[in-house]
Amino acid sequence: MSDRSTTPVLRAAVSDLPGYVPGRPAETALTAALAANESHYDPLPSVLRIVQSVAGRMNRYPDMSATALRERIADYNSVALDEVAVGPGSVGVLQQIIQALCDQGDEIVFAWRSFEAYPILVRLAGAVPVPVPLAPDESHDLDAMLVAITARTKIVILCTPNNPTGVAINHEALERFLVQVPAHVLVVIDEAYVEYVSAADSFAATDLYRRFPNVCILRTFSKAYGLAGLRVGFAIVRPHLAEGLRRVAIPFGVTALAQGAAIASLDAQSEIRDRVEFVVAERRRIIENVRSFGLDVPKSQANFIWLRTVEPTREKLIRAFADADVLVRSYVGDGVRISLADPMTNDRFVHVLGAFQHAARSLG
Numbered sequence: 001m002s003d004r005s006t007t008p009v010l011r012a013a014v015s016d017l018p019g020y021v022p023g024r025p026a027e028t029a030l031t032a033a034l035a036a037n038e039s040h041y042d043p044l045p046s047v048l049r050i051v052q053s054v055a056g057r058m059n060r061y062p063d064m065s066a067t068a069l070r071e072r073i074a075d076y077n078s079v080a081l082d083e084v085a086v087g088p089g090s091v092g093v094l095q096q097i098i099q100a101l102c103d104q105g106d107e108i109v110f111a112w113r114s115f116e117a118y119p120i121l122v123r124l125a126g127a128v129p130v131p132v133p134l135a136p137d138e139s140h141d142l143d144a145m146l147v148a149i150t151a152r153t154k155i156v157i158l159c160t161p162n163n164p165t166g167v168a169i170n171h172e173a174l175e176r177f178l179v180q181v182p183a184h185v186l187v188v189i190d191e192a193y194v195e196y197v198s199a200a201d202s203f204a205a206t207d208l209y210r211r212f213p214n215v216c217i218l219r220t221f222s223k224a225y226g227l228a229g230l231r232v233g234f235a236i237v238r239p240h241l242a243e244g245l246r247r248v249a250i251p252f253g254v255t256a257l258a259q260g261a262a263i264a265s266l267d268a269q270s271e272i273r274d275r276v277e278f279v280v281a282e283r284r285r286i287i288e289n290v291r292s293f294g295l296d297v298p299k300s301q302a303n304f305i306w307l308r309t310v311e312p313t314r315e316k317l318i319r320a321f322a323d324a325d326v327l328v329r330s331y332v333g334d335g336v337r338i339s340l341a342d343p344m345t346n347d348r349f350v351h352v353l354g355a356f357q358h359a360a361r362s363l364g
């Protein structure tokens, strides 16, 4: 009999992890749930119908190579089938990318503050996170990111528009950056919110992808397409790399429901576009409102608003939102992110913020 006083232990990379903190779900129907960037619209009827019909075949495995979906994505983005890899959410695809490219000790550069999943996925893979602080205007400090690249760097992740600040990288800055990045470094452009971008200086990532073989575009059906609960995202990347992503993917990781819903969503472009336009108009309205309180919020290009705060203002603000049953996302030391929803819910957020500002000013 072997010694029974010990127990299996987790790898240090796992036990040391802080763990992903999801947006808290609403506790009651009256709660304004503005802590997650998912779509607040109900599923489109055409998409729901497909999901319901596919559900009748859940005893079967899905198409492992998701060929029909990848064909649609390839068509839609004017690339070839073998340049598309899919996965369970774009976070799943990003995990595939890291696993396919990084050995122990390899470095991954990303801006900070940015998407919380980045440092977690990097550490889990045994790679080394190299966070580069955002510039004072909340944009990616691309010059500093260039300096952070070493011989060990395998990947640079750019999040545009950035979660949680909403700021997008402009075209010229990105092009200048790509020209200077060493060719062995994969530049992952995480465009989870690309559908919401309205800025004139935005870029078409597919143009850059064609010019720079080390660019990888990362997209998701979780946000504007409203399929967060079905888990499907994709990468557009050179064929040998896309093949690598498929090799490290969990087999059958994208369900038939998700594949069917994603295809149906691509078929519903005009409805999706209407929804996105509405969110963009709300964004404009809410930012104007917030600025009228004397608050300097960045020009968000996503479906959320960013309030940078110092301590202890953030804590007080969070308490004010909680007292009003408005759920927002709080980032210790950095600020508060508020997702956009329907106009009435957005107004509740604006109202709490206005009252908070007023009280803070009167307190001097």
Ligand SMILES: *Cc1c(COP(=O)(O)O)cnc(C)c1O
Pocket: 037, 088, 089, 090, 091, 092, 115, 159, 163, 190, 192, 219, 220, 221, 222, 223, 228, 231, 232, 233
């Ligand atoms: C929401 C989000 C994703 C996508 O997540 P899924 O896994 O596709 O649901 C990717 N990147 C960023 C920056 C996000 O905010």
